[in-house]
Amino acid sequence: MILEDIxxxxxxxxxxxxGFDVFMDFALYTPNLGYYRNGDPIFGEHGDFITAPxxxxxxxxxxxxQCSVITSDxxxxxxxxxxxxxxxxxxxxxxxxxxxLPVKYFILELSGQLQQRQKDTIKKVLPDLVxxxxxxxxxxxxxxxxxxxxxxxxxxxxxxxxxxxxxxxELGVGVDVDNNSFEWQMQGFPYDSSLTPLPNxxxxxxxxxxxxxxxxxxxxxxxxxxxxxVLLIDYGMPRSEYHHEQRVDGTLRCYYQHKASDNPFExxxxxxxxxxxxxxxxxxxxxxxxxxxxxYCTQAMFLISLGIDEYLLVEKDPIRRNTLAQxxxxxxxxxxxxxxxxxxxxxxxxxxxxxxFKEQNxxxxx
Ligand SMILES: C[S@@+](CC[C@H](N)C(=O)[O-])C[C@H]1O[C@@H](n2cnc3c(N)ncnc32)[C@H](O)[C@@H]1O
Numbered sequence: 001m002i003l004e005d006i007x008x009x010x011x012x013x014x015x016x017x018x019g020f021d022v023f024m025d026f027a028l029y030t031p032n033l034g035y036y037r038n039g040d041p042i043f044g045e046h047g048d049f050i051t052a053p054x055x056x057x058x059x060x061x062x063x064x065x066q067c068s069v070i071t072s073d074x075x076x077x078x079x080x081x082x083x084x085x086x087x088x089x090x091x092x093x094x095x096x097x098x099x100x101l102p103v104k105y106f107i108l109e110l111s112g113q114l115q116q117r118q119k120d121t122i123k124k125v126l127p128d129l130v131x132x133x134x135x136x137x138x139x140x141x142x143x144x145x146x147x148x149x150x151x152x153x154x155x156x157x158x159x160x161x162x163x164x165x166x167x168x169x170e171l172g173v174g175v176d177v178d179n180n181s182f183e184w185q186m187q188g189f190p191y192d193s194s195l196t197p198l199p200n201x202x203x204x205x206x207x208x209x210x211x212x213x214x215x216x217x218x219x220x221x222x223x224x225x226x227x228x229x230v231l232l233i234d235y236g237m238p239r240s241e242y243h244h245e246q247r248v249d250g251t252l253r254c255y256y257q258h259k260a261s262d263n264p265f266e267x268x269x270x271x272x273x274x275x276x277x278x279x280x281x282x283x284x285x286x287x288x289x290x291x292x293x294x295x296y297c298t299q300a301m302f303l304i305s306l307g308i309d310e311y312l313l314v315e316k317d318p319i320r321r322n323t324l325a326q327x328x329x330x331x332x333x334x335x336x337x338x339x340x341x342x343x344x345x346x347x348x349x350x351x352x353x354x355x356x357f358k359e360q361n362x363x364x365x366x
Contacts, residue, residue, distance in 0.1 A: 003033040003269040007182070008175055017172035017185050020264075021213065024157035027268050029110070035269055036155070039113040043084050048255045048272050051151050052233070052299070052337060053087035056327030060090020062306040063231070066356045067091060067146045068100035070229055075145030078106040078136075081152040085118030088133065089125040091148075096129065102145060105129075108136045139224040147221065147230040153282065154234050158211040158275040160184075160250065161191045161198065168198050171207070173265075182265040196281050199243035208243060208250040209275040215285040218346075222289035227349035230291070231356075233299065235340045236277030238366050251276035279344055283366045286346045295345035295357035296366055300338030303331055305358040 001009075007026045011018050028035045041047035044054050052059040067077060082088055088105060095101045109115045115135050122130045160171040167190035176183035191198070196210050221230065236242070242251070254261045256271035264273050283293045297305075308328055315321040332338040345354055 003027070003030055006030060006033070007173075007268070011173065011175055011182075017174045017187070019170060019172055020160045021157035023173040023182070023264070024273050027264065027273055028155065028157070030269070033269050035272055037111050037113065038269060040270065042272070048257055051083060052331055052341070053090060053150065054084070055330050055337070056324070057090045057093075058308050058311050058324065058328060059303070059331055060087050061094040061311060062303045062308050062356075063087070063148065064091040064094035064098070064100075065306045066231065066354065067102075067148075067229075068095060068098055069352045069354070070146045070350070071095060071102040072100040074103075075228055076102045076104040076106060076143065077145055078108060078140070078143055078147045080108050080147070080149040081155065082107045082109055082118050083114070083150075085121035087148070087150060088118065089122055092122075092126055092129045092132070096126075101129070101132065103132070105133045106136050106140060106143070107133060108139065110137060139220060141224050142226045143224060143228070144226045145228045147225065147228065148233075149231070150233045152234070153211070153214045153217075153232060153277045154236070154274040155272075156211055156213045156217065158209040158213070158252075159191075160207060160209055160252065162186060163199070163201055163206040164204060167191075168193065196278075197239065197243075199245075201243070201245050201248075203245065203248060206245075206248050208247070209252060209278075211275065211278065211281070214277070215281060218282060218285045218291075219289050222286070222291055222348060225348050228347070229294070229350055229352070229354070230286075230346040230348075232277075232282065232344045232346070233302075233341060234277045235337075236279050236342055238362075239278055239280035240365075242276065242278045242280070277342075279342055280366045282344060283346075283363075291346040291348055293344070293363055293366070294347045295343070295354050295361050296363045297343055297357055297360040298339045298362075299341035299343060300332035300334070301360035302343040302356045303328075305356050305360070308332070 031037050161168040162171050170187045170191045172185045173182050174185040252275050254271045254273050256267045312324050330336045
């Protein structure tokens with residue numbers, strides 16, 4: 001069965017409409033067929049998009065510096081959705097260099113294909129350290145250490161809601177029989193606004209996203225973590241910007257061969273589908289769960305606070321230094337990843353100084 005047929009069948013079984021979160025889940029995570037489950041390239045030049053660790057090793061080296069305050073005291077690392085495995089190699093390499101290796105580096109990866117890819121990368125780059133890496137398919141109980149999720153929350157299936165005549169309604173997905181494709185369908189009853197705050201906009205057609213799944217994930221993380229630090233790195237913004245009156249079409253984006261579109265109903269299973277993170281929703285849920293919200297800043301200021309420039313200064317080879325300088329620009333320039341990406345730090349039973357927020361801490365903006 002092809003992915004479109006599986007989705008159409010589910011729509012039929014649900015009286016003609018499924019939530020957009022259900023559609024997104026099918027499109028990204030159906031075993032063997034979904035975008036993150038079918039073994040296609042995804043990351044890098046030959047894929048559809050490039051993430052920060054794919055851009056430069058310095059991203060992982062800076063993260064390692066932040067992790068070292070916990071790992072040097074016996075904490076482990078748990079990375080969610082580890083992509084090609086490149087971030088794990090960067091972090092382990094730098095922690096080995098500064099003598100702060102964790103006993104275990106766990107990777108929670110649901111895709112068998114990506115697990116294999118991560119194993120291959122780590123074996124090739126760090127054969128001596130691969131034994132420290134352990135793959136999981138569910139949250140471990142009693143984890144103590146650092147949890148890292150780079151561009152993971154944005155890949156969790158989100159709901160879409162649209163304002164019409166006095167209320168927000170959930171946008172579902174149905175079948176457009178005439179055009180043999182999928183189409184948006186507005187549900188007949190208002191969306192329950194008690195779940196998460198909705199925009200104040202009264203503009204007809206104003207559309208935004210709500211990511212209940214990422215909030216449930218925060219709850220389960222809190223309940224399975226014994227103590228430690230959580231670093232969530234993603235593109236997103238506080239609620240005031242997320243619900244800005246001019247953001248009338250929300251934040252849904254699709255990526256296919258490095259081209260962005262807002263149509264999730266094409267290239268199904270072959271394109272990425274994402275929504276930006278509403279960091280206020282995440283921080284509020286984290287507080288409700290019991291976490292302390294320890295820091296929030298732009299990716300640029302996080303990397304600068306952790307001394308990304310020092311790696312440039314110690315590089316003696318001019319050609320290599322020039323290459324690194326270009327990579328740093330990509331990571332920290334506002335026009336590239338520097339300001340659209342943010343870092344949110346949560347702690348549980350852990351009071352350590354977090355150097356990543358030395359230069360900027362915008363927790364009060366959330
Ligand atoms: C955009 S990719 C980011 C990959 C990698 N972290 C990087 O920065 O290159 C998103 C990843 O998050 C994973 N993911 C989404 N939800 C997840 C969950 N609940 N648990 C673990 N991984 C998840 C996806 O399977 C996918 O591999």
